[in-house]
Amino acid sequence: MTIHRFAHADAASLQEVVAALDETCLPLGGGTDLVAMMKAGLMAPERLVNLKTLPDHHGVRPGDGGWRIGALMTLADLAADPAVAEAPALASLVEAVLDSASPQLRTMATLGGNLLQRPRCWYFRNPEVPCWRKGGRRCFAFRGENKYHTLLGGGPCYAPHPSDPAVALLALGAAVRLSGPAGDRTLALDDFYVTPTRDAQRADGYHPVTVLAPDEVLVEVLIPGSAANARSAYVKLMERGVWDFALVSVAVNLALSDAGQVAAARVALGGVAAVPWRATEAEEALLGGSLTPEAIDRAAEAVVAGTRPLEHNAYKVDQLKAALRQALRRWTAD
Amino acid sequence: MALNFRGPDAVPLTLQINGEAHQVLVEPRRTLLSVLREELGLTGTKRGCGQGQCGACTVILDGETAYACLTLAIECEGREIVTIEGIAQGDALHPVQAAFIQHDGYQCGFCTPGQVVSAVALLAHTPQPSEAEIRAGMAGNICRCGAYPAIIRSVRAAAETMAEQEG
Numbered sequence: 001m002t003i004h005r006f007a008h009a010d011a012a013s014l015q016e017v018v019a020a021l022d023e024t025c026l027p028l029g030g031g032t033d034l035v036a037m038m039k040a041g042l043m044a045p046e047r048l049v050n051l052k053t054l055p056d057h058h059g060v061r062p063g064d065g066g067w068r069i070g071a072l073m074t075l076a077d078l079a080a081d082p083a084v085a086e087a088p089a090l091a092s093l094v095e096a097v098l099d100s101a102s103p104q105l106r107t108m109a110t111l112g113g114n115l116l117q118r119p120r121c122w123y124f125r126n127p128e129v130p131c132w133r134k135g136g137r138r139c140f141a142f143r144g145e146n147k148y149h150t151l152l153g154g155g156p157c158y159a160p161h162p163s164d165p166a167v168a169l170l171a172l173g174a175a176v177r178l179s180g181p182a183g184d185r186t187l188a189l190d191d192f193y194v195t196p197t198r199d200a201q202r203a204d205g206y207h208p209v210t211v212l213a214p215d216e217v218l219v220e221v222l223i224p225g226s227a228a229n230a231r232s233a234y235v236k237l238m239e240r241g242v243w244d245f246a247l248v249s250v251a252v253n254l255a256l257s258d259a260g261q262v263a264a265a266r267v268a269l270g271g272v273a274a275v276p277w278r279a280t281e282a283e284e285a286l287l288g289g290s291l292t293p294e295a296i297d298r299a300a301e302a303v304v305a306g307t308r309p310l311e312h313n314a315y316k317v318d319q320l321k322a323a324l325r326q327a328l329r330r331w332t333a334d
Numbered sequence: 335m336a337l338n339f340r341g342p343d344a345v346p347l348t349l350q351i352n353g354e355a356h357q358v359l360v361e362p363r364r365t366l367l368s369v370l371r372e373e374l375g376l377t378g379t380k381r382g383c384g385q386g387q388c389g390a391c392t393v394i395l396d397g398e399t400a401y402a403c404l405t406l407a408i409e410c411e412g413r414e415i416v417t418i419e420g421i422a423q424g425d426a427l428h429p430v431q432a433a434f435i436q437h438d439g440y441q442c443g444f445c446t447p448g449q450v451v452s453a454v455a456l457l458a459h460t461p462q463p464s465e466a467e468i469r470a471g472m473a474g475n476i477c478r479c480g481a482y483p484a485i486i487r488s489v490r491a492a493a494e495t496m497a498e499q500e501g
Protein backbone atom coordinates (compact mmCIF):
# COMPACT_ATOMS: atom_id res chain seq x y z
CA MET A 1 0.00 0.00 0.00
CA THR A 2 2.75 2.40 -0.93
CA ILE A 3 1.37 5.68 -2.20
CA HIS A 4 2.64 6.99 -5.56
CA ARG A 5 5.03 9.96 -5.42
CA PHE A 6 3.51 13.43 -5.36
CA ALA A 7 4.40 17.02 -4.46
CA HIS A 8 2.60 18.83 -1.66
CA ALA A 9 1.87 22.45 -0.82
CA ASP A 10 0.12 24.19 2.04
CA ALA A 11 -2.46 26.68 0.76
CA ALA A 12 -2.35 30.25 2.02
CA SER A 13 -5.04 31.81 -0.18
CA LEU A 14 -7.98 30.47 -2.15
CA GLN A 15 -6.88 32.38 -5.26
CA GLU A 16 -3.58 30.53 -5.49
CA VAL A 17 -5.39 27.23 -4.90
CA VAL A 18 -7.92 27.58 -7.71
CA ALA A 19 -5.17 28.83 -10.05
CA ALA A 20 -3.25 25.59 -9.43
CA LEU A 21 -6.05 22.97 -9.46
CA ASP A 22 -6.63 20.70 -12.46
CA GLU A 23 -6.98 16.96 -13.09
CA THR A 24 -3.39 16.36 -11.89
CA CYS A 25 -3.45 18.73 -8.91
CA LEU A 26 -6.12 17.97 -6.31
CA PRO A 27 -7.24 19.71 -3.14
CA LEU A 28 -6.72 17.76 0.09
CA GLY A 29 -8.99 18.19 3.11
CA GLY A 30 -8.92 15.69 5.95
CA GLY A 31 -7.61 12.97 3.64
CA THR A 32 -9.85 10.26 5.06
CA ASP A 33 -11.07 9.41 1.54
CA LEU A 34 -8.38 10.72 -0.82
CA VAL A 35 -5.42 9.23 1.08
CA ALA A 36 -7.22 5.89 1.24
CA MET A 37 -7.95 6.10 -2.50
CA MET A 38 -4.28 6.83 -3.21
CA LYS A 39 -3.17 3.96 -0.97
CA ALA A 40 -5.39 1.61 -2.94
CA GLY A 41 -3.83 2.89 -6.17
CA LEU A 42 -7.19 4.25 -7.34
CA MET A 43 -6.03 7.85 -7.70
CA ALA A 44 -2.58 9.23 -8.45
CA PRO A 45 -2.51 13.04 -8.54
CA GLU A 46 0.89 14.60 -9.22
CA ARG A 47 0.32 17.41 -6.73
CA LEU A 48 -1.81 17.90 -3.63
CA VAL A 49 -2.79 21.23 -2.11
CA ASN A 50 -3.55 21.16 1.60
CA LEU A 51 -6.70 23.26 2.12
CA LYS A 52 -6.59 23.02 5.92
CA THR A 53 -3.98 25.79 6.09
CA LEU A 54 -6.38 28.32 4.48
CA PRO A 55 -7.26 31.09 6.94
CA ASP A 56 -11.03 31.02 6.28
CA HIS A 57 -13.94 28.58 6.13
CA HIS A 58 -13.21 26.86 9.47
CA GLY A 59 -16.27 28.11 11.39
CA VAL A 60 -20.02 28.83 11.49
CA ARG A 61 -21.45 32.29 10.80
CA PRO A 62 -25.03 33.56 10.78
CA GLY A 63 -26.37 34.38 7.32
CA ASP A 64 -29.79 35.52 6.02
CA GLY A 65 -31.55 34.18 9.09
CA GLY A 66 -29.82 30.84 8.62
CA TRP A 67 -26.27 29.52 8.88
CA ARG A 68 -23.10 29.65 6.80
CA ILE A 69 -20.85 26.71 7.58
CA GLY A 70 -17.21 26.71 6.48
CA ALA A 71 -16.47 23.64 4.39
CA LEU A 72 -13.11 23.15 6.13
CA MET A 73 -14.76 22.57 9.52
CA THR A 74 -14.08 19.08 10.76
CA LEU A 75 -17.14 16.97 11.49
CA ALA A 76 -16.16 16.94 15.19
CA ASP A 77 -15.94 20.74 15.35
CA LEU A 78 -19.23 21.12 13.46
CA ALA A 79 -21.19 18.89 15.85
CA ALA A 80 -19.65 20.68 18.86
CA ASP A 81 -20.17 24.25 17.62
CA PRO A 82 -22.76 25.92 19.89
CA ALA A 83 -24.42 27.72 16.94
CA VAL A 84 -25.16 24.30 15.43
CA ALA A 85 -25.48 22.03 18.46
CA GLU A 86 -27.96 24.34 20.23
CA ALA A 87 -30.19 25.02 17.19
CA PRO A 88 -33.27 22.74 17.36
CA ALA A 89 -33.77 23.16 13.59
CA LEU A 90 -30.35 21.58 12.95
CA ALA A 91 -30.97 18.46 15.05
CA SER A 92 -30.88 16.33 11.90
CA LEU A 93 -27.49 17.68 10.87
CA VAL A 94 -25.98 17.06 14.30
CA GLU A 95 -27.38 13.51 14.32
CA ALA A 96 -26.06 12.87 10.82
CA VAL A 97 -22.60 14.16 11.73
CA LEU A 98 -22.39 12.16 14.96
CA ASP A 99 -23.67 9.05 13.15
CA SER A 100 -20.80 9.43 10.67
CA ALA A 101 -17.64 7.33 10.86
CA SER A 102 -15.67 7.18 14.13
CA PRO A 103 -14.33 9.75 16.62
CA GLN A 104 -10.91 9.68 14.93
CA LEU A 105 -12.35 10.16 11.46
CA ARG A 106 -14.61 12.98 12.65
CA THR A 107 -11.63 14.94 14.00
CA MET A 108 -9.87 14.50 10.64
CA ALA A 109 -12.64 14.72 8.03
CA THR A 110 -13.89 18.09 6.76
CA LEU A 111 -17.52 18.83 5.93
CA GLY A 112 -16.63 19.70 2.33
CA GLY A 113 -14.74 16.46 1.85
CA ASN A 114 -17.59 14.51 3.38
CA LEU A 115 -20.00 15.92 0.79
CA LEU A 116 -17.56 15.00 -1.99
CA GLN A 117 -16.80 11.42 -0.91
CA ARG A 118 -16.40 8.71 -3.48
CA PRO A 119 -18.56 5.59 -3.20
CA ARG A 120 -17.71 2.77 -0.81
CA CYS A 121 -18.87 0.07 -3.25
CA TRP A 122 -16.60 -2.96 -3.01
CA TYR A 123 -16.23 -3.15 -6.78
CA PHE A 124 -15.35 0.54 -7.04
CA ARG A 125 -12.78 0.30 -4.21
CA ASN A 126 -11.12 -2.78 -5.67
CA PRO A 127 -8.28 -1.66 -7.97
CA GLU A 128 -8.50 -4.96 -9.87
CA VAL A 129 -12.11 -4.34 -10.91
CA PRO A 130 -12.57 -1.97 -13.89
CA CYS A 131 -16.04 -0.82 -12.93
CA TRP A 132 -18.04 1.72 -14.93
CA ARG A 133 -17.82 4.47 -12.33
CA LYS A 134 -14.04 4.59 -12.66
CA GLY A 135 -13.96 4.42 -16.44
CA GLY A 136 -14.66 0.74 -17.10
CA ARG A 137 -17.39 -0.72 -19.25
CA ARG A 138 -19.97 -1.97 -16.78
CA CYS A 139 -21.26 -1.99 -13.22
CA PHE A 140 -20.36 -5.29 -11.56
CA ALA A 141 -22.84 -4.73 -8.74
CA PHE A 142 -25.87 -4.74 -11.04
CA ARG A 143 -25.78 -8.52 -11.47
CA GLY A 144 -23.25 -9.20 -8.71
CA GLU A 145 -23.12 -8.77 -4.94
CA ASN A 146 -25.47 -5.83 -4.46
CA LYS A 147 -26.68 -6.10 -0.87
CA TYR A 148 -25.52 -2.54 -0.12
CA HIS A 149 -26.45 -0.97 -3.44
CA THR A 150 -29.11 1.39 -4.73
CA LEU A 151 -32.89 1.28 -5.20
CA LEU A 152 -33.46 4.57 -6.97
CA GLY A 153 -32.12 6.42 -9.98
CA GLY A 154 -31.12 3.35 -11.97
CA GLY A 155 -27.67 2.86 -13.54
CA PRO A 156 -25.12 2.90 -14.98
CA CYS A 157 -23.66 3.03 -11.41
CA TYR A 158 -25.52 1.38 -8.52
CA ALA A 159 -23.20 2.49 -5.68
CA PRO A 160 -24.93 4.61 -3.01
CA HIS A 161 -23.56 7.99 -1.98
CA PRO A 162 -21.91 7.43 1.40
CA SER A 163 -22.45 10.81 3.13
CA ASP A 164 -24.85 11.21 6.06
CA PRO A 165 -24.52 15.02 6.39
CA ALA A 166 -25.39 15.43 2.69
CA VAL A 167 -28.77 13.78 3.29
CA ALA A 168 -29.55 15.97 6.30
CA LEU A 169 -28.42 19.10 4.42
CA LEU A 170 -30.54 18.22 1.37
CA ALA A 171 -33.63 18.01 3.59
CA LEU A 172 -32.66 21.32 5.21
CA GLY A 173 -32.70 22.96 1.76
CA ALA A 174 -29.00 23.77 1.94
CA ALA A 175 -26.86 25.19 -0.83
CA VAL A 176 -23.11 25.10 -1.44
CA ARG A 177 -20.82 27.96 -2.44
CA LEU A 178 -18.12 27.01 -4.92
CA SER A 179 -15.03 29.11 -5.58
CA GLY A 180 -13.21 29.00 -8.91
CA PRO A 181 -10.83 31.11 -11.00
CA ALA A 182 -13.78 33.06 -12.49
CA GLY A 183 -15.38 33.76 -9.13
CA ASP A 184 -17.98 32.16 -6.88
CA ARG A 185 -21.26 30.41 -7.63
CA THR A 186 -23.91 29.14 -5.24
CA LEU A 187 -25.99 26.07 -6.03
CA ALA A 188 -28.77 24.30 -4.16
CA LEU A 189 -27.69 20.78 -3.20
CA ASP A 190 -30.57 19.60 -5.43
CA ASP A 191 -28.60 21.02 -8.38
CA PHE A 192 -25.09 20.34 -7.07
CA TYR A 193 -25.51 16.56 -7.05
CA VAL A 194 -26.20 14.89 -10.39
CA THR A 195 -26.68 11.20 -11.07
CA PRO A 196 -23.64 9.86 -12.94
CA THR A 197 -24.18 9.70 -16.68
CA ARG A 198 -22.24 8.62 -19.75
CA ASP A 199 -22.05 12.30 -20.76
CA ALA A 200 -20.02 13.45 -17.78
CA GLN A 201 -16.58 11.91 -17.41
CA ARG A 202 -13.42 13.43 -16.01
CA ALA A 203 -10.01 13.30 -17.63
CA ASP A 204 -9.02 10.55 -15.16
CA GLY A 205 -11.92 8.38 -16.39
CA TYR A 206 -14.10 8.78 -13.31
CA HIS A 207 -17.77 9.74 -13.54
CA PRO A 208 -18.62 12.57 -11.13
CA VAL A 209 -21.83 12.93 -9.11
CA THR A 210 -21.46 16.67 -8.61
CA VAL A 211 -21.07 19.64 -10.95
CA LEU A 212 -17.89 20.77 -9.15
CA ALA A 213 -15.28 21.63 -11.79
CA PRO A 214 -11.67 20.41 -11.37
CA ASP A 215 -10.54 23.97 -10.61
CA GLU A 216 -13.30 24.74 -8.10
CA VAL A 217 -13.31 24.36 -4.32
CA LEU A 218 -16.41 23.84 -2.18
CA VAL A 219 -15.91 26.58 0.42
CA GLU A 220 -19.18 27.00 2.27
CA VAL A 221 -22.50 25.29 3.04
CA LEU A 222 -25.48 27.66 3.33
CA ILE A 223 -28.54 26.65 5.34
CA PRO A 224 -31.48 28.98 4.66
CA GLY A 225 -33.44 30.87 7.28
CA SER A 226 -36.60 29.02 6.28
CA ALA A 227 -35.10 25.94 7.92
CA ALA A 228 -34.80 27.84 11.21
CA ASN A 229 -38.54 27.73 11.82
CA ALA A 230 -38.87 24.04 11.12
CA ARG A 231 -37.97 20.84 12.94
CA SER A 232 -35.69 18.19 11.63
CA ALA A 233 -34.69 14.59 12.29
CA TYR A 234 -32.22 12.09 10.85
CA VAL A 235 -32.66 8.32 11.15
CA LYS A 236 -29.85 6.03 9.98
CA LEU A 237 -30.09 2.25 9.88
CA MET A 238 -26.78 0.34 10.03
CA GLU A 239 -25.56 -3.23 10.38
CA ARG A 240 -23.31 -2.26 13.29
CA GLY A 241 -24.42 0.04 16.10
CA VAL A 242 -21.70 2.58 15.26
CA TRP A 243 -19.06 3.38 12.66
CA ASP A 244 -20.89 2.06 9.67
CA PHE A 245 -22.30 3.41 6.44
CA ALA A 246 -26.06 3.71 6.14
CA LEU A 247 -28.01 0.77 4.79
CA VAL A 248 -30.70 3.42 4.43
CA SER A 249 -31.15 6.80 6.04
CA VAL A 250 -33.97 9.34 6.09
CA ALA A 251 -33.77 13.05 6.86
CA VAL A 252 -36.96 15.01 7.42
CA ASN A 253 -37.47 18.75 7.74
CA LEU A 254 -41.01 19.83 8.63
CA ALA A 255 -42.70 23.14 9.37
CA LEU A 256 -45.85 22.57 11.42
CA SER A 257 -48.63 25.14 11.79
CA ASP A 258 -50.08 25.98 15.22
CA ALA A 259 -52.89 23.57 14.40
CA GLY A 260 -50.30 20.83 13.85
CA GLN A 261 -50.57 20.74 10.09
CA VAL A 262 -47.59 20.24 7.84
CA ALA A 263 -46.98 23.61 6.19
CA ALA A 264 -43.72 22.63 4.52
CA ALA A 265 -41.91 19.32 4.16
CA ARG A 266 -38.61 18.18 2.77
CA VAL A 267 -37.59 14.52 2.90
CA ALA A 268 -34.21 13.19 1.74
CA LEU A 269 -32.90 9.64 1.53
CA GLY A 270 -29.42 8.15 1.93
CA GLY A 271 -27.98 4.74 1.08
CA VAL A 272 -30.43 4.19 -1.77
CA ALA A 273 -29.16 6.25 -4.74
CA ALA A 274 -25.89 7.38 -6.29
CA VAL A 275 -26.64 10.84 -4.91
CA PRO A 276 -28.53 12.05 -1.83
CA TRP A 277 -32.15 11.63 -2.98
CA ARG A 278 -35.18 13.92 -2.59
CA ALA A 279 -38.33 11.92 -1.78
CA THR A 280 -40.83 14.31 -3.35
CA GLU A 281 -43.72 11.82 -3.26
CA ALA A 282 -43.35 11.51 0.52
CA GLU A 283 -43.20 15.31 0.82
CA GLU A 284 -46.45 15.65 -1.15
CA ALA A 285 -48.11 12.97 0.98
CA LEU A 286 -47.24 14.89 4.15
CA LEU A 287 -48.09 18.39 2.98
CA GLY A 288 -51.25 19.96 4.37
CA GLY A 289 -52.16 17.12 6.72
CA SER A 290 -51.33 16.48 10.36
CA LEU A 291 -49.14 13.63 11.58
CA THR A 292 -51.90 11.09 12.17
CA PRO A 293 -51.08 7.37 12.04
CA GLU A 294 -52.88 7.21 8.67
CA ALA A 295 -50.84 10.12 7.31
CA ILE A 296 -47.63 8.44 8.45
CA ASP A 297 -48.76 5.23 6.71
CA ARG A 298 -49.38 7.14 3.49
CA ALA A 299 -46.00 8.87 3.71
CA ALA A 300 -44.28 5.52 4.34
CA GLU A 301 -45.87 4.08 1.18
CA ALA A 302 -45.00 7.21 -0.78
CA VAL A 303 -41.35 7.19 0.31
CA VAL A 304 -40.70 3.95 -1.57
CA ALA A 305 -42.36 5.16 -4.80
CA GLY A 306 -40.24 4.27 -7.80
CA THR A 307 -37.86 1.94 -5.95
CA ARG A 308 -36.43 -0.89 -8.05
CA PRO A 309 -34.55 -3.36 -5.86
CA LEU A 310 -31.65 -5.42 -7.15
CA GLU A 311 -31.26 -9.12 -6.38
CA HIS A 312 -29.93 -8.75 -2.82
CA ASN A 313 -31.22 -5.40 -1.51
CA ALA A 314 -35.03 -5.59 -1.43
CA TYR A 315 -34.80 -5.41 2.38
CA LYS A 316 -33.95 -1.73 1.95
CA VAL A 317 -37.50 -1.00 0.74
CA ASP A 318 -38.94 -2.03 4.10
CA GLN A 319 -36.13 -0.24 5.90
CA LEU A 320 -36.95 3.03 4.15
CA LYS A 321 -40.55 2.84 5.33
CA ALA A 322 -39.45 2.04 8.87
CA ALA A 323 -36.88 4.83 8.97
CA LEU A 324 -39.40 7.42 7.79
CA ARG A 325 -41.97 6.26 10.37
CA GLN A 326 -39.31 6.45 13.07
CA ALA A 327 -38.42 10.01 12.05
CA LEU A 328 -42.04 11.22 11.91
CA ARG A 329 -43.03 9.60 15.18
CA ARG A 330 -40.64 11.86 17.03
CA TRP A 331 -43.27 14.59 16.59
CA THR A 332 -46.42 12.66 17.36
CA ALA A 333 -47.85 13.05 20.84
CA ASP A 334 -48.18 9.40 21.88
CA MET B 335 1.62 34.54 -4.69
CA ALA B 336 2.27 31.00 -5.89
CA LEU B 337 2.00 27.78 -3.97
CA ASN B 338 5.23 26.44 -2.54
CA PHE B 339 5.26 22.79 -3.60
CA ARG B 340 7.65 20.45 -1.81
CA GLY B 341 8.59 17.01 -3.12
CA PRO B 342 8.05 14.54 -4.63
CA ASP B 343 11.64 14.01 -3.42
CA ALA B 344 12.34 13.78 0.30
CA VAL B 345 11.93 16.96 2.32
CA PRO B 346 13.23 17.71 5.83
CA LEU B 347 10.51 17.77 8.50
CA THR B 348 10.58 18.51 12.20
CA LEU B 349 8.00 16.53 14.13
CA GLN B 350 7.16 17.16 17.77
CA ILE B 351 6.53 13.69 19.19
CA ASN B 352 5.94 12.93 22.86
CA GLY B 353 7.47 16.27 23.80
CA GLU B 354 10.64 15.86 21.75
CA ALA B 355 11.58 17.34 18.38
CA HIS B 356 12.57 14.75 15.75
CA GLN B 357 14.17 15.60 12.38
CA VAL B 358 13.33 13.31 9.47
CA LEU B 359 13.95 13.43 5.72
CA VAL B 360 10.91 11.89 3.99
CA GLU B 361 8.87 12.14 0.80
CA PRO B 362 5.47 13.92 1.00
CA ARG B 363 3.75 10.60 0.24
CA ARG B 364 4.81 9.16 3.62
CA THR B 365 2.13 8.72 6.24
CA LEU B 366 2.71 9.62 9.87
CA LEU B 367 2.36 5.91 10.66
CA SER B 368 5.18 4.88 8.32
CA VAL B 369 7.46 7.66 9.61
CA LEU B 370 6.80 6.73 13.24
CA ARG B 371 7.47 3.05 12.68
CA GLU B 372 10.11 3.00 9.93
CA GLU B 373 12.08 6.21 10.46
CA LEU B 374 11.85 6.69 14.21
CA GLY B 375 11.49 3.14 15.53
CA LEU B 376 8.30 4.06 17.38
CA THR B 377 6.64 0.73 16.62
CA GLY B 378 4.09 0.86 19.44
CA THR B 379 1.65 2.45 16.97
CA LYS B 380 0.38 -0.50 14.97
CA ARG B 381 -0.48 -0.87 11.31
CA GLY B 382 -3.71 -2.84 11.07
CA CYS B 383 -5.85 -2.20 8.00
CA GLY B 384 -3.92 0.81 6.71
CA GLN B 385 -7.25 2.21 5.47
CA GLY B 386 -8.63 4.05 8.49
CA GLN B 387 -11.01 1.25 9.36
CA CYS B 388 -9.53 -0.42 12.46
CA GLY B 389 -8.00 2.14 14.83
CA ALA B 390 -4.76 0.24 15.62
CA CYS B 391 -2.73 3.29 14.47
CA THR B 392 -4.54 5.82 16.69
CA VAL B 393 -2.36 8.73 17.86
CA ILE B 394 -3.19 12.07 19.49
CA LEU B 395 -2.70 15.19 17.33
CA ASP B 396 -3.10 18.50 19.19
CA GLY B 397 -5.26 16.77 21.80
CA GLU B 398 -7.56 14.93 19.37
CA THR B 399 -7.28 11.31 18.27
CA ALA B 400 -6.51 10.60 14.62
CA TYR B 401 -5.56 7.65 12.42
CA ALA B 402 -1.84 7.87 11.63
CA CYS B 403 -2.31 5.61 8.57
CA LEU B 404 -4.36 8.29 6.75
CA THR B 405 -2.37 11.29 8.03
CA LEU B 406 0.46 12.61 5.87
CA ALA B 407 3.61 13.25 7.94
CA ILE B 408 4.23 16.49 6.00
CA GLU B 409 0.98 17.87 7.46
CA CYS B 410 2.10 17.17 11.04
CA GLU B 411 4.79 19.85 11.25
CA GLY B 412 4.01 22.20 14.11
CA ARG B 413 1.54 19.79 15.69
CA GLU B 414 1.87 18.06 19.07
CA ILE B 415 1.97 14.32 18.38
CA VAL B 416 1.45 11.83 21.21
CA THR B 417 1.95 8.13 20.57
CA ILE B 418 1.55 5.13 22.87
CA GLU B 419 5.23 5.57 23.80
CA GLY B 420 4.36 8.98 25.30
CA ILE B 421 1.51 7.81 27.54
CA ALA B 422 3.47 6.48 30.56
CA GLN B 423 5.49 8.82 32.79
CA GLY B 424 8.91 7.15 32.63
CA ASP B 425 8.43 3.73 34.23
CA ALA B 426 5.14 4.71 35.85
CA LEU B 427 2.21 3.41 33.81
CA HIS B 428 -0.67 5.74 33.00
CA PRO B 429 -3.82 4.76 34.97
CA VAL B 430 -5.39 3.64 31.67
CA GLN B 431 -2.49 1.25 31.01
CA ALA B 432 -2.64 -0.09 34.56
CA ALA B 433 -6.40 -0.60 34.28
CA PHE B 434 -6.09 -2.51 30.98
CA ILE B 435 -3.64 -4.90 32.71
CA GLN B 436 -5.74 -5.27 35.85
CA HIS B 437 -9.03 -5.83 34.00
CA ASP B 438 -7.67 -7.90 31.07
CA GLY B 439 -8.68 -5.22 28.59
CA TYR B 440 -7.21 -7.21 25.69
CA GLN B 441 -6.63 -10.71 24.40
CA CYS B 442 -4.00 -10.80 21.65
CA GLY B 443 -2.97 -7.20 22.40
CA PHE B 444 -2.51 -5.97 18.84
CA CYS B 445 -5.22 -3.29 19.03
CA THR B 446 -4.28 -2.35 22.62
CA PRO B 447 -1.95 0.60 21.89
CA GLY B 448 -4.73 2.24 19.86
CA GLN B 449 -7.34 1.39 22.49
CA VAL B 450 -5.17 2.91 25.25
CA VAL B 451 -4.50 6.08 23.24
CA SER B 452 -8.22 6.53 22.53
CA ALA B 453 -9.08 5.95 26.20
CA VAL B 454 -6.48 8.48 27.38
CA ALA B 455 -7.88 11.11 24.98
CA LEU B 456 -11.47 10.28 25.96
CA LEU B 457 -10.75 10.70 29.69
CA ALA B 458 -8.87 13.96 29.05
CA HIS B 459 -12.05 15.40 27.48
CA THR B 460 -14.61 13.52 29.59
CA PRO B 461 -13.11 12.58 32.98
CA GLN B 462 -16.27 10.82 34.26
CA PRO B 463 -17.83 9.20 31.21
CA SER B 464 -21.07 7.22 31.29
CA GLU B 465 -21.01 3.78 29.70
CA ALA B 466 -22.65 5.29 26.61
CA GLU B 467 -19.92 7.93 26.44
CA ILE B 468 -17.22 5.25 26.78
CA ARG B 469 -18.79 3.23 23.97
CA ALA B 470 -19.09 6.31 21.75
CA GLY B 471 -15.58 7.50 22.57
CA MET B 472 -14.00 4.09 21.92
CA ALA B 473 -16.07 3.38 18.78
CA GLY B 474 -13.18 4.05 16.42
CA ASN B 475 -11.07 1.15 17.72
CA ILE B 476 -11.93 -2.36 16.63
CA CYS B 477 -10.88 -5.40 18.71
CA ARG B 478 -11.09 -8.54 16.60
CA CYS B 479 -10.70 -10.72 19.69
CA GLY B 480 -13.90 -9.14 20.99
CA ALA B 481 -12.54 -7.97 24.33
CA TYR B 482 -15.00 -5.08 24.37
CA PRO B 483 -16.63 -5.74 27.78
CA ALA B 484 -13.21 -5.84 29.45
CA ILE B 485 -12.09 -2.74 27.52
CA ILE B 486 -15.13 -0.83 28.78
CA ARG B 487 -14.44 -2.06 32.35
CA SER B 488 -10.82 -0.94 32.01
CA VAL B 489 -11.76 2.56 30.87
CA ARG B 490 -14.31 2.92 33.67
CA ALA B 491 -11.77 1.72 36.27
CA ALA B 492 -9.16 4.14 34.91
CA ALA B 493 -11.65 7.01 35.22
CA GLU B 494 -12.22 6.08 38.87
CA THR B 495 -8.49 5.84 39.60
CA MET B 496 -7.86 9.19 37.96
CA ALA B 497 -10.71 10.80 39.91
CA GLU B 498 -9.22 9.49 43.18
CA GLN B 499 -5.77 10.80 42.23
CA GLU B 500 -7.30 14.19 41.41
CA GLY B 501 -9.22 14.27 44.68
